[in-house]
Amino acid sequence: MNEIAIENLSRRRFLQGGAGLTLGFCLPGIAAAAAAAGPGKAGEGLAAPVSFEPNAFLRIGADNSVTVISKHLEMGQGTYTGLATILAEELDADWAQVRVEGAPADAKRYNNLFWGPAQGTGGSTAMANSWEQMRKAGAAGRAMLVAAAAKRWQVPVSEIEVNQGVVRHAASKRSANFGALAEAAAQEAVPTEVVLKKPENFRLIGKQARRKDTLEKTNGKAIFTQDVRLPGMLVAVVAHPPLFGAKVASFDATRAKTVKGVVDVVQIPQGVAVLATDTWSAKKGRDALQVSWDESAAFKLGSDEILARYKEMAKKPGLTARKDGDAVAALGKAATVVKASYDFPFLAHAAMEPMNCVIRLSSDGCEVWNGEQLHTGDQYALANLFGLKPEQVNIHMLYAGGSFGRRACKDSDYVLEAAQIVKAIGGKAPVKLVWLREDDMRAGYYRPLYHHALEAGLDEAGNIIGWQHRLVGQSIITGSPFEKMMVKDGVDATSVEGASNLPYAIPNLTVDLHTLTDIGVPVLWWRSVGSSHTAFSTEAFLDEVAAAAGKDPYELRMSLLKAHPRHAGVLKLAAEKAGWGSPLKAGKAGERRGRGIAVHESFRSVVAQVAEVTVGRDGSLKVDRVICAVDCGTAINPDNIRSQVEGGIGFALSAVLHGEITLKDGKVEQGNFDGYAPLRINEMPAVEVHIVPSAEAPTGIGEPGVPPLAPAVANAIAAATGKYLHRLPLRSTDLVA
Amino acid sequence: MIQLNVNGKLQKLDVAPDTPLLWALRDTLQLTGTKYGCGQALCGACTVHVDGTAMRSCALPVSAVVGKKITTIETVDAGRVGKAVQAAWQKLDVVQCGYCQSGQVMSAVALLTQNRKPTDADIDNAMSGNLCRCATYVRIRAAIHEAAKSLA
Numbered sequence: 094m095n096e097i098a099i100e101n102l103s104r105r106r107f108l109q110g111g112a113g114l115t116l117g118f119c120l121p122g123i124a125a126a127a128a129a130a131g132p133g134k135a136g137e138g139l140a141a142p143v144s145f146e147p148n149a150f151l152r153i154g155a156d157n158s159v160t161v162i163s164k165h166l167e168m169g170q171g172t173y174t175g176l177a178t179i180l181a182e183e184l185d186a187d188w189a190q191v192r193v194e195g196a197p198a199d200a201k202r203y204n205n206l207f208w209g210p211a212q213g214t215g216g217s218t219a220m221a222n223s224w225e226q227m228r229k230a231g232a233a234g235r236a237m238l239v240a241a242a243a244k245r246w247q248v249p250v251s252e253i254e255v256n257q258g259v260v261r262h263a264a265s266k267r268s269a270n271f272g273a274l275a276e277a278a279a280q281e282a283v284p285t286e287v288v289l290k291k292p293e294n295f296r297l298i299g300k301q302a303r304r305k306d307t308l309e310k311t312n313g314k315a316i317f318t319q320d321v322r323l324p325g326m327l328v329a330v331v332a333h334p335p336l337f338g339a340k341v342a343s344f345d346a347t348r349a350k351t352v353k354g355v356v357d358v359v360q361i362p363q364g365v366a367v368l369a370t371d372t373w374s375a376k377k378g379r380d381a382l383q384v385s386w387d388e389s390a391a392f393k394l395g396s397d398e399i400l401a402r403y404k405e406m407a408k409k410p411g412l413t414a415r416k417d418g419d420a421v422a423a424l425g426k427a428a429t430v431v432k433a434s435y436d437f438p439f440l441a442h443a444a445m446e447p448m449n450c451v452i453r454l455s456s457d458g459c460e461v462w463n464g465e466q467l468h469t470g471d472q473y474a475l476a477n478l479f480g481l482k483p484e485q486v487n488i489h490m491l492y493a494g495g496s497f498g499r500r501a502c503k504d505s506d507y508v509l510e511a512a513q514i515v516k517a518i519g520g521k522a523p524v525k526l527v528w529l530r531e532d533d534m535r536a537g538y539y540r541p542l543y544h545h546a547l548e549a550g551l552d553e554a555g556n557i558i559g560w561q562h563r564l565v566g567q568s569i570i571t572g573s574p575f576e577k578m579m580v581k582d583g584v585d586a587t588s589v590e591g592a593s594n595l596p597y598a599i600p601n602l603t604v605d606l607h608t609l610t611d612i613g614v615p616v617l618w619w620r621s622v623g624s625s626h627t628a629f630s631t632e633a634f635l636d637e638v639a640a641a642a643g644k645d646p647y648e649l650r651m652s653l654l655k656a657h658p659r660h661a662g663v664l665k666l667a668a669e670k671a672g673w674g675s676p677l678k679a680g681k682a683g684e685r686r687g688r689g690i691a692v693h694e695s696f697r698s699v700v701a702q703v704a705e706v707t708v709g710r711d712g713s714l715k716v717d718r719v720i721c722a723v724d725c726g727t728a729i730n731p732d733n734i735r736s737q738v739e740g741g742i743g744f745a746l747s748a749v750l751h752g753e754i755t756l757k758d759g760k761v762e763q764g765n766f767d768g769y770a771p772l773r774i775n776e777m778p779a780v781e782v783h784i785v786p787s788a789e790a791p792t793g794i795g796e797p798g799v800p801p802l803a804p805a806v807a808n809a810i811a812a813a814t815g816k817y818l819h820r821l822p823l824r825s826t827d828l829v830a
Numbered sequence: 831m832i833q834l835n836v837n838g839k840l841q842k843l844d845v846a847p848d849t850p851l852l853w854a855l856r857d858t859l860q861l862t863g864t865k866y867g868c869g870q871a872l873c874g875a876c877t878v879h880v881d882g883t884a885m886r887s888c889a890l891p892v893s894a895v896v897g898k899k900i901t902t903i904e905t906v907d908a909g910r911v912g913k914a915v916q917a918a919w920q921k922l923d924v925v926q927c928g929y930c931q932s933g934q935v936m937s938a939v940a941l942l943t944q945n946r947k948p949t950d951a952d953i954d955n956a957m958s959g960n961l962c963r964c965a966t967y968v969r970i971r972a973a974i975h976e977a978a979k980s981l982a
Contacts, residue, residue: 169927169964297949303923311919313863317929320862328857371857374868443928445867445875463950487851494865494929495963505916530868714874715853734921736969740926743965766961774952777967 101548120380141826148231149202151180152194153238157272158259159186159226164196164212164465165219168493169740170795171561171733172219173782174304176227178729179220182297183231183290184270187258191307198829209578212468215501215618217696217793218787220729224790232287234278241277242269255296257296265432291826292727292788301732305494317494321462323523327356327368329514330375330527334364334382334632336391336759337537341365345383352378359517366514372527378655393759396542399612400436403544403565407434411563411607412582412588418601420550423559427550428685431641433634434547436820437626439754440540440619440818441769443695447533458485463467463508464493466501471576474505478512496745498618501771502538503573531764539754540619541567543758545592545630550601555642557653558650559601562592562631567616568608583608586617591627591695591800596660597635597653614756620744620753621799624695628800629807632691636808654692659785660722663701664692666722671703683710684798686828689799689808696793700738703804704778708813712829716746716778716806725797726789734794735782741798742780747772749803832892837905837967847893852876854892855902862904863932867961874960877901877933884940886959903932911942911981918977926964934960940976947978 115639152160161177173762174191181191200212206222235255242260243250246267254261261268292298309315334340344365346358354374365384369375421786426626453463458481465471467487476483493500502508519522528536543566550559557590568585570576579586584606586593593604619625654661668674668690680686685708692701703720705751721741728734751770755762763769807818813829832843832977834851836859843858850869855861855878864887867875871886878887879901906912915938925931934957939958941948948956953974962970 169925171926184888229878303920304925306928307920307923307925310925310931311916311935312907313861313932315928317865319866320856322857322860322862371853373845373853375858443963445873445927445961446865447867493927527866530870570831573887681909736923736966739968740965743967744963747965765870766868767870770968771957771963772963772965774967774970775958777965777971780968 105180114340127443136201142735145534150227151234153271153275155235155272155275155506157190157270159184159191159258161191161193162196163193164205165223166214166464166490166493166496166500167195167464168214168464168496170219170737171304171730172214173306174302174733175220175729176223177305178237178302179224179227179603180231183228184254185257187672188297188302190271198465198472198486198488198490200469200580202313203468208647209400211470211485213470213501214466215498216503216560217698217795217797219795220791221697221793228289229287232289233284235366236284236287236694237273237278237281238271238618240281245277245539251647258499271446272607273445300727302730304733315492317446318444318449318451318462318464318491319494319527321491321525323453326451326523326525327370327661328372328375328525328527329368329511330379330529331361331363331371331510331532331772332365332367332382333532333536334386334391335614336386336388336393337384339388339391339392342385342387344785344828348381348383348814349378352381356520358382360516361510361513363510363513366517366720368514368518374525374527380674381544391759394612395759396438396755399542399756400544403509403542403607403609404434406565406607407544407546407563409500411565411605413603413605414584415593415604417599420559420601420603422560423601424548424550424561427558428553429551429641431549431551431638432547433546433817433819435630435633437543437629438752438821439542439614439756440718440748441534441754441763442495442497442619443769443771444493444495444497444499444500445533448499448507448530448536449525449527450508451523451525452511452515453523454479454515458487461486461488461508462491463488464496465490465502466493466496467505470503471505471508474509475512478509478516494678497620498622503575503616505536506536531765534754534764535761537615538617539614540625541569541616543626545626547630547634551638551642555644557597557638559597559600559770560595562595562604563591563607564592565607566609567612567614569618571608571610587623589627590623591693594624594694595631596694597650598656598658599646599653603622604819618740621796623697624800625748628691628693628695629803630806632693632801632822633807633818636689636811650690651691659699660692662785663699663722663724664690666785667701667703667720670722670783671705671720673703674772677698677705677801680707681830684708685811686814687809687811689805689810689812691804691808693800695797695800698723698792698797698800700797702801702805703740704802706806706807707815708810708828710830712825712827714750714810714823714828716782718779719802719805720781721783721798722785723794723797724785724787725794726787726791734784737794738782738798741796742802743772743777745799745802746778746806748821749806749823750776751822832954834892834895834900835898838901843892848891849921851878851887851890851892851900855887856861859958861902861904865929865932872929872961874933874937875930877960878938879937879940882940882943889947899956901974903936904938906936906939909939911977912939914977914980915942915973917936918973918980922968922969922973922976924966924973926966930960930962934962934970938970938977942974942977942981946981
């Protein structure tokens, strides 16, 4: 995306319009059309497409509806509710009158302010980058409503109050709702400066604003990409190559074409697509297809071979990601040296809604229905393929049935696959590409496999004088549009994040990285990205070091975090709430119980967790309870923060207990939820979330709950059994007494 | 032609007898609240009620449910238990991405219909066939207790 010239809307300038009117006050005729589109419902107006194009972030209808336009994808993380909360706070709207609508793809108005000129959702940035923007949008709307009321009532602006959607002049006992003032407010000038509320006057922020998407996600009415049906639409199921890098050699569609409902079979760069009038016919058609694959250029190594190679590379230093003092010298003179290495597998995102995409070509462009996470990247990729201008690619952002990073594919993989099918049939029909679960699980773009090697040196008194951390794996960013921004001197920031910014006061510290470029497995960010492995290696290793030094893991951390008050703050809070240091209630006969602690910063938020576990005589593990403390700046919606952390803990525990994609001779061995098992309800621990009060600007919450869980559990296992985990996921034999 | 009783209506469908009920509901009858997640009865996103029992519609050919009463998420609120479950889900803001939640609600309704006062263990047992990748499990448990309370 570096090459794309898009006018960036600076925070300072946005209120003045420039790139387009920021606030849209909706006139009566338009209100009806606007009411037809709801959160993520862009797919519903299919028979009669909604012609209304919302402007920037706020629209107030004559029907008194307040529509907040979300530039970010709602994929479960509560973005729609969060953005609406911020704007409604400054607008002084009544929460009940607020609704949310997904923004179109238009990076001029809707770029992620942390991503320069690109529109997209990721890196737990939605609230953080929108905080000022949405507050100002709401405050400007309020000012215009007040100005309109002052004019109508012939009273000074200063005498007007706004409270829960009602504009009031107390002295003359006059009042009006937003809808009654909308048309007049639209005539007012957009203010260039606005006054924002003081936090003590917040009525929504920090309270409990209910989610805006709960109702329709409870009664089956929410529309996901999987649910879109256009007139004349065909459903495509694709035969993909069995190995990464393999291609179609030849295929025979004779039998496939005899399946009732099958309309067409076409070759595309990604494989062979079977198009049918419905999903089941397309699937049956694909089952009947005969394809022979050219595997000459395919990647054929197994996970074991990849890991063996990584271990070999870890014997030599890689590129330096951080160097404080001289770790090699410190380790050389240490009284005690502790060493450990850690292995992390490939992980699939396995969102409940497998990847899918609907595309329709028309004479003047193309329309896309997608749980859209990287608007600008996908827009340019499609424009490039179809020979269109980016603005001719009109994207309807629908709810995503999970993503965890997968729908933000840097290579637009599944979106381009859908587009190639549309292209192959000459655009004669709209196409819904449906990946079946096996397609989704075997398509790659995994959390990369990693090997870490750590060494720490202790002096006679047990102080850590040296720390060396070496990582070996694939880069997510190299070769992507983000490379210039995030890869420096050959080091991909997402490979080492969480390791290179280790917060502990250690005088001699080195972090270095080997990046493999010839592993043909596509890799991608997976909820918490680099921290999904670095939090484990750093925090589990620190407990081994603490044991060697004869120190309490909590006390050791606190002693090394004097320069990091946010880390120390959450650590102390979590330890207090968990009763750190008090004895755990004993388990049944033969059971071993333990408590473990970990702290980690990611996406500018800091989270500490204490896990309590029970290990059975047979080696079975039960995580009983997780006590968590979070510092994510201003808590916009405390209940959503709790919800994200609860979910993050469950997501992370999946990877501790089960998560592993393995390759054998290049072939992915898992295909469905039997081989790759997300956490089930019977494995879910009780969770307690405590939020540190903060007046700082909000930071991320979608991902930061994930990283500390695995090391907290590993440290609890060590406390219970004396066994330290050096690889994930846990094997059933690891903990046998 | 196959005739099915879906949500109290008799429907004639021109689908092959081996078509899973899931795809007949979604693609033929446009009842898209029931979701596809795995196609092998492993995740529960496709859960519907067949004669009141929670079943995975992705692994159930339409030929097997002829003459049976099929209820989907679209009409589960017609019953008192369905209403209570949906209200509890809303009260506790259970959902995140929401994709699995139709199935969760259908399984929870089936559980509470048979067992008005389930324990945590009963809930884990009845709900362990329903995956939620967002791991909203803490709230699913709480919401089932909440619904049980409101039904008592």
